[in-house]
Amino acid sequence: MKNKKGFTLVELVIVIAIVGVLAAILVPMMMGYVRKARLRQCNANAKVAYNVVTGVQGQKMIDGEDYAISDIVIDCRGDEPVPNDELGRMIYNSIAANAKNSGIMYIGTRGKDDNGDDLLYVQWIMKPGDTMVGQYPNASNSVDNVPTWKAYKAD
16 A cells, blocks of 8 residues: 555645635725725824924914915825915925825815814825825724815816
């Protein structure tokens, strides 16, 4: 009798079936982790953009200029022209210096505070038509409750 070593076809099929079941379970879980990571990245970019916007606005106020910031879309992906207005250029240059080719931001207002000043917020997406929208303040922590992109329409 020969002493054969190796696996039978049935054993190989069972192993492949087990790997298939594990992959079917793990792939959707991994996609959820990827979506959560993208949301966190968009929220972080929105926070950076918010800080830049408030810093530029504060600098303008120190310089004696009063700028109302509202409904501005700035594309920092590198293929769009630099904004024409001075405030938009300052914001673009601050963001593009650290995060060139990074995304598109929308700067808007949502009501007034106790002093009558506009309540500013920033939204951030990576590319036109993106469904993962970061926002600051009031960022969403759930991929099921992502805010709606306010300004930019996909081509």
